[in-house]
Amino acid sequence: MNPVPPQREYFLDSIRAWLMLLGIPFHISLIYSGHTWHVNSAEPSWWLTLFNDFVHAFRMQVFFVISGYFSYMLFLRYPLKRWWKVRVERVGIPMLTAIPLLTLPQFIMLQYVKGKADSWHTLSAYDKYNALAWELISHLWFLLVLVVLTTLSMWVFTKIKKRLDAAENAWITHISMPKLTLIFFLLGVGYAVVRRTILILYPPILSDGLFNFIVMQTLFYVPFFMLGALAFISPNLKALFTTPSRGCTIAAGLAFAVYLVNQHYGNGDAWMYETEYVITMVMGLWMVNVVFSLGHRLLNFQSARVTYFVNASLFIYLVHHPLTLFFGAYITPHISSNLLGFLCGLVFVIGIALILYEIHLRVPLLKFLFSGKPPVKRDKNDAVAN
Structure with a gap:
């Protein structure tokens, strides 16, 4: 283990937390957007559709860059097997906890909301498996992808470190x-x-939930994960993202405009999805510069309030999805205004999520299950001194 701790990257911690929390307005806006989801409002809102498209076009790319950055930082701190164990516990335990406690009840609720509960027995064994794969993993998919990326990185990070030791990565x-x-x-x-x-x-394999999450999502996000690791290795590459670039900002704006055109005029039976992946791949890269440079300038400081939300962000993200669907299914139909509904949804979801977060902090078992971090054992002498 490396005894020298790296300097705290406050702005990256903050960006990671806010990207996680951005999932709340993202999913609430999905209710009021023009996109078909589990639950939708009676009439779509064009500006919430625009907001939803914008967030969807870059959020997870930037998130995986930060994940790769911190993963390589910890890779240098721990022995290989210990590193894998720590990383997988941090993401795997919350994912496995959330399935029976959150996404399974969410799935059951949606079966009744959509009126499909009575027809479940008519599905084939594969259809039941695939429906459960999609619905039980649900918004936890990025945790599964992080487990896969961490496992692959055992070999990749080792190769990168050897090349660095041999001074072969000057490029x-x-x-x-x-x-x-x-x-x-x-x-x-x-x-x-x-x-x-x-x-x-x-073509049927693309509709398979586990194949989509484990293979296709991993393939798309692995370049961003590795880019984050390389940004930790190279100060010059990191500076490329933390230094504001007018070119990246303009390019990202133009890419988003092209993304919207493709969404509006593209045909799913043609090349719409392939075009979207190319656009979001380069837009994600440019948005890393936009987000990192803004975060470095505005969020690079220590704050108790920011630290609270950094620590709470994963738990809030995990519980927000079933709360959002509950709001969309049972409360949205009673609010005629999309704007009012969106704002009420934010208050409802965030308010209850914060209450649940405070409750779980007071239950050691829940705190462990939703964070993957074992309780810190304090030395008896320290306890007496305190």
């Missing part, structure tokens, strides 16, 4: 945003080719 210090843009554009095209090839050879 990282000379990388530029245009070069990165070309690389991520080609990665987006490559992902689109893989998806189209699968669609031609065996």
Whole structure:
């Protein structure tokens, strides 16, 4: 284990927390958007649809860059097996906890909301399995992807470290945003080719929940995860993202405009999804600069209030989804205004999530299950001194 702790990255902690918490207005806006979801309002709102599309186009790409950054930081701190155990516990235990406590009740509720409970017995064994795969993993998919990425990184990070020890990664210090843009554009095209090839050879597999989460989502986000690890290794690459770039801001805005055009005029039976992946791959890269530079300038400080939400962000994210669906199914129909409904949804979900967070902090078992962190054992001498 490395005895020297790295300098605290307050702005990255804050960005990661706010990206997590951004899932709340994202999913509430999905109720009022023009996109078909589990529950929808009577009339869609164009501005909430726009907000939803914008958040969807970049949020998780930036999140996985930060995850890769902190994963490599911890990789240097722990022995390999210990690192894997710590990382998988931190994301795997909350995911496994949330399935029976959150997404299973959510699934049962939706069966009755959609009127499908009585027809469940008519489904084939595979259809039941696949429905459960989609619905029980649900909004926990990124935790499953992090488990897969962590496992793959045991080999990848070891290779990277060996190359660094051999001074073979000097190219990282000379990388530029245009070069990165070309690389991520080609990665987006490559992902689109893989998806189209699968669609031609065996299209049903793309509808399989576990295949989608474990294979397709991992393939899309692995470049961002590795980019985060490289940003930790190279101060110059990190500076490329923390230094404001007018070009990245303009390019991200243009990419979002193209994204909207593709959403509006694209055809799902044609190349709409492949085009979307290419757009969001490069837009995600540019938004890393936009978000990191803003965060570095505005959020790079220690604050008790910010620390509270950093610590609470995962728990709030885990519980917000069933709360959002409950709000959409049973409260949204009674609110005629989309704006009022959206604001009420924020108050309802965040308020109850914070209450549940405070309750779980007072129950050691729940605190462990929703964080993956074992209780800290205090030395008896320290306890007496305190």
